[in-house]
Amino acid sequence: MFKHSQLESVKAWLAHPAHAAMPLHARIQRAIRQLILDGALGPGKPLPASRALAKSLGVSRDTIETAYAQLHAEGFIGRRVGSGSFVAEMTEFTPRRRLSQRDALSRNQAPNLSKRGNAMFRGGGVRELLSPRPFAHGVPETRTFPLQLWERLERQVLKETGTQALLHSDPQGTEPLRRAIADYVNLERGARATADRVLILTSSQQALTLCANMLLDSGDHIFIEDPAYYGARKAFDAAGLECIPIRLDRQGLLVEQIMDEPRRAKAVFLTPSHQFPTGTTLALDRRLALIEWAAQHQTWIIEDDYDSEFHYAGKPTACVQGLDPHDRTIYIGTFTKSLFPGLRIGYVVLPPQLVKPMTVARTLLDGHSASMAQLTLARFMEGGHFGAHVRTMRGIYAERLEVLATLVSQHLSDFVEPRVPIGGLQMPCVLTSDLSERAVIDAARRVEIELLGLSALHAAGNGKAGFLMGFAAYTPIEIEVAVKKLANAFRTVMKA
Template identity: 85%
Template sequence: MFKHSQLESVKAWLAHPSHAAMPLHARIQRAIRQLILDGALGAGKPLPASRALAASLGVSRDTIESAYTQLHAEGFIERRVGSGSFVAEMTEFAPGQRRSRRDALLRNQAPNLSKRGAAMFNGGGVRSMLTPRAFTHGIPETRTFPIQLWERLERQVLKDYGTKALLHGDPQGAEPLRRAIADYVNLERGARATADRVLVLTSSQQAMMLCASMLLDPGDRIFIEDPAYHGARKAFDAAGLECVPVRVDRQGIVVEQIMDDPRGAKAVSLTPSHQFPTGAKLALDRRLALIEWAARHQAWLLEDDYDSEFHYNGKPTACVQGLDPHDRTIYIGTFTKSLFPSLRIGYVVLPPQLVKPMTVARTLLDGHTALIPQLTLARFMDGGHFGAHVRTMRGIYAERLEALTNLVEQHLSEFVEARVPMGGLQMPCILTCDLSERAAIDAGRRVGIELFGLSGLHASENAKAGFLMGFAAYTPEELEMAVKKLADVLRSTIRN
């Protein structure tokens, strides 16, 4: 007969809501199988007679017989005429404690990864937070998103496309969305795009990985901004590239360092419209110089235009891709910042000769981007809703940036110096007090505040300590509460 604990384990399995869809005999069979796998029922142990177990569980004897028959067919038990049912000997399987010890040993072993795999693992991935805390950077406001309008457009898509919307999509992206993206970047960003040059992806991070893998070989050099967006650097490190940092000043990346480097590089990674994290805008003469350098050396310019929609002082500068007559610029965009993170739609505008190779390569990564969100987004853009939403959020974010700037001046001026950006979703702050960056970040986390350190974005060792404060996803009232809380914990940390 089962021990009391074993019988209760079987009853718990039967009662669990997630197992309700299974036939009763299958639930009993799975419960007993799990006891065997866990080592709770050792090899050679007798199982209860079918009549006795049926009485204990309040089921029919036929139900128990069906469960035992399946266990016997799978090799978990032996049935001996006149003797009953017993747990089978499984010499190649180590249940229970032996399996637990083996799993523990395996977990503690160094994984046998490739060089590229080790680079990806050691890079730590890109920060992801399911529920953002003040002042998580790069997160847009989603509570005001017109979700009912989005639902209506999605219903229209399903009505018009029917079951076709449930099939695989075009690996290059749904044609209506590619057309809408091309129209948008041409009008708003001064790009030179057509629908057949747009490749729809799941994110700008995927675009970085794709460019790194398809355009450069391991060991090739790539110029990156210093400081630089951490996601780009990790993508390039994972691809085995040699990242060559180039200083950034108030006018963006210092192109003289690129021009004077005798070894050169095969690509330059840029955030020209709003440099991450400094907020600097790349000057026009530097843009033109990079375009000519890339054409002369047959190099690539990777232009990450990650949040150019949100520019608060004057009009945003036209993108580099639109100025490049030589087709050496790859324009990378995303809707994660302008709409909402879970949309998972980004895109690249490619030179014509790269469209087919890049599209084939993306089929090896994840096939295609989900079709229904693509078609819904296309209608959202074609109907003018995207432009209206961006204009609304631009006003909201400008107010929140002003609120955060005033709050930092009022409550945090003894600790930091704010570098007010011309655009974007976050504000850099430089530490001016006797407190390390790590101590400030840890202090914030103790009170539920998320700060992103600046020094880790620099390749040079003389980087100024500080942190990014995201403001877009938080109301002025929420910002005020968080700033005051941060001021108190920083003051307490210094005092102690």
């Protein structure tokens, strides 16, 4: 028979909530297996008869027999007619001793990571809210997405491609989608793209990681905007790059600072169409100067055009890539903001000489993107549905931005000054009261409102205190309710 402690161990395994989904016989089998692995049941030790163990555990004998049969099949126990069951003699295996207090403590110590692994871990990753709360930034409205149309197009793809859609796709991406993207960015963004220069990825974050690791070595310099998109900074930090911050003014990146900088850099990262987080647009003369500088120094321009579809005052400025005759610009786009995050499709338009190296490198990260989603999206774009959806959402978002700006002016004017952007999915607000940025963000979180602080987006964390308010995913009524909650939360903090 089992000792009392061994029987209690099995009972504890059966009762543990984490094991509730397992069949009863599997839980018993796992519990006994663990006793053997821990050395609590040594080689040659007899196991209780199935009838006796069934009675002790309050289960049927068949359940015990099924558990024993699985243990026997896996080689953990032996069984002989007339002699019962016993722990197998495993000569190549030494049962591990039970964890000492020191062993248990060591499990909670910092892992032994590589330098790059430590940089990635310390950076905290780029985490998105699974169920976004007001005013999470960069989240599009998904409740009005034309799901029925999408489902119909998906069925068409399945009908025409059959099981072919279930196989691996070209690592560069399906040709129909690459062609549709090239046509779109040429028409709407003034790009110089062809299908053979487009690489389909899962996200713009993957594109940034590829650029950081394929174009620069650890220790190399890269110019970045200050303030800058935190996902880009984290990708560059994780790759071991030294980021050199370049200030902005109302016309975007101060390109003359780059030209005067004594340190040489192999690349510059920017969001010229709608700078994150300030919302400024890079002036045309600066774009042209940057292009010539990159050509002269054989430096790469990494252009992140993350939400240029949503421009609320006139037409958006043509992308830098379309103005660059020297093929030094890498253009990054995504459907996360324009359609929905769950689609998991982004892309880069590459200089011809980078297409093969980037495609090969992409296969090391995740192989390829899902064929079904790519082919469905291609149909969505070819049929004019993407353009129609963007136009609809542009009108909705413009209205929501106006509502948010008005409500902030009405209810939060004692605390912040809104900086109404001409595009994008979020509005910056600069603190004008004595409240600290940290206190404001914590107060908002207590009432289930999400704000992104502005100061941390600056290289030294010393920019103007304030926060971003995402507005695209929330109806006017939801925005009003959340702004009033925020006002009450701020007043409570002021009184404290």
